[in-house]
Amino acid sequence: MNTATEVSLRRNDAVRLSVGITVPLLLAILFVAAVGTSGLVTALLLCAGIAGSIATTYLFVLQPLIAARATATSKLVKAEQELLEERLDQEFRERLERALLVAEAEPAALRTGLRAVAEIMGHAEVSLLLSVPDEPRVGWQIRLQGGSLEQAVPLAHTPTCTALSSASVAVSASSAALDACAHLHDPLGETSSVCIPLRLGDRTLGSVCITSAPGELPPTAAISRASWAVERTGVRVAEQRLQRGPSGAGQIDPITALPGAQALRHQLRDLVRTLSPFCVGIIQIDEFALLGSQHSAAESDDALRLLADVLCTTLRPEDLICRLDGPRFAIVLADCSASQATAALERARDSLALLLVSQENLPFTCSAGLVESHCATSLDQIVQLAEQACSQAHAHGGNRVVLATEPSTQPSPDQRH
Numbered sequence: 398m399n400t401a402t403e404v405s406l407r408r409n410d411a412v413r414l415s416v417g418i419t420v421p422l423l424l425a426i427l428f429v430a431a432v433g434t435s436g437l438v439t440a441l442l443l444c445a446g447i448a449g450s451i452a453t454t455y456l457f458v459l460q461p462l463i464a465a466r467a468t469a470t471s472k473l474v475k476a477e478q479e480l481l482e483e484r485l486d487q488e489f490r491e492r493l494e495r496a497l498l499v500a501e502a503e504p505a506a507l508r509t510g511l512r513a514v515a516e517i518m519g520h521a522e523v524s525l526l527l528s529v530p531d532e533p534r535v536g537w538q539i540r541l542q543g544g545s546l547e548q549a550v551p552l553a554h555t556p557t558c559t560a561l562s563s564a565s566v567a568v569s570a571s572s573a574a575l576d577a578c579a580h581l582h583d584p585l586g587e588t589s590s591v592c593i594p595l596r597l598g599d600r601t602l603g604s605v606c607i608t609s610a611p612g613e614l615p616p617t618a619a620i621s622r623a624s625w626a627v628e629r630t631g632v633r634v635a636e637q638r639l640q641r642g643p644s645g646a647g648q649i650d651p652i653t654a655l656p657g658a659q660a661l662r663h664q665l666r667d668l669v670r671t672l673s674p675f676c677v678g679i680i681q682i683d684e685f686a687l688l689g690s691q692h693s694a695a696e697s698d699d700a701l702r703l704l705a706d707v708l709c710t711t712l713r714p715e716d717l718i719c720r721l722d723g724p725r726f727a728i729v730l731a732d733c734s735a736s737q738a739t740a741a742l743e744r745a746r747d748s749l750a751l752l753l754v755s756q757e758n759l760p761f762t763c764s765a766g767l768v769e770s771h772c773a774t775s776l777d778q779i780v781q782l783a784e785q786a787c788s789q790a791h792a793h794g795g796n797r798v799v800l801a802t803e804p805s806t807q808p809s810p811d812q813r814h
Contacts, residue, residue, distance in 0.1 A: 406657050411809075482618075489516075517615075526558060526580065527711075529555050535561070535603060560578070588609065604625050620802060676768065677739075680745075682761055684795070708728065765798045768801035
């Protein structure tokens with residue numbers, strides 16, 4: 398409302414107030430003068446005029462003014478509330494952008510994104526669901542607990558996720574609804590949910606799942622803000638994956654877009670300096686030479702890319718995956734025991750098998766060898782033990798995972814014959 402309009406309205410209110418007060422009084426005085434009544438009647442008429450003036454003033458002046466003031470106050474409160482919400486939203490977005498910018502590693506960016514979603518949603522549970530490669534199903538769940546990401550937990554039967562199927566936000570008031578995500582079905586109780594797909598460019602890493610009591614869906618504005626936070630997190634993770642190779646990784650493999658062998662040694666040196674326990678794995682495609690002789694080079698490259706995608710999606714975001722020579726890959730899993738590493742590679746084999754069955758891809762299997770860091774005394778020996786375990790897996794028929802033993806417990810060449 399501009400100044401000229403306000404002045405005009407105030408002038409009109411003043412005129413109405415003056416008319417409401419003076420007109421009834423003037424009418425009463427004129428009537429008394431014309432009739433010439435006694436003093437008592439004159440007094441009564443004047444009182445009636447005053448009462449009429451008061452009533453007219455209240456009905457036609459004060460009441461509209463009170464109503465207008467109440468409306469203006471309500472609009473002002475609403476405008477101030479909207480302004481406050483916009484300011485808080487802007488501050489939230491700026492904080493998240495700063496936090497994502499300083500998150501140097503992919504796990505830190507994912508943790509930051511999930512913490513931002515948890516801040517928006519209050520007491521709701523937030524978790525990251527990792528998808529099966531090229532499928533609208535989820536294979537693993539990573540919960541956010543106390544601001545930290547827990548270990549990935551495999552989900553039985555790789556259930557479907559509506560957000561992945563529709564490539565959009567999926568909202569369900571009850572996990573028992575027909576259109577609810579299959580991963581929400583729990584015989585122990587119902588929940589309401591919001592699933593937001595987490596995209597890395599043209600690929601989907603999984604979905605961010607927000608669950609709460611049945612029927613307690615978050616407001617539309619909160620869902621919109623959480624969707625933006627997940628989108629920005631995906632953008633940041635995609636940037637990190639593009640930038641991850643050149644820093645100590647040497648050349649990027651043109652077929653799989655993974656870092657090369659230099660990245661393996663760079664990562665191993667860093668972990669040895671920190672004295673952190675870790676596992677190293679060597680994975681290779683079984684009978685790759687035969688595969689190449691029976692199929693085109695393009696199909697062989699497709700097999701390499703498919704295995705690379707399965708490893709990237711199956712393993713944790715902080716695990717290193719790199720391409721070695723030929724059909725071989727190497728992985729480094731920090732803060733991981735032998736049993737956990739074995740389970741992770743078994744999930745990768747299962748995921749690969751499911752993917753090859755469900756799609757018209759070139760059929761193949763892979764073998765893997767694992768070694769724990771404490772089993773070796775040098776970087777070269779760590780890699781050598783993992784390669785030997787991988788060779789053993791291949792020699793025993795392939796399509797299996799073999800855990801290397803310490804050099805002192807391995808049989809000598811004479812004992813093997």
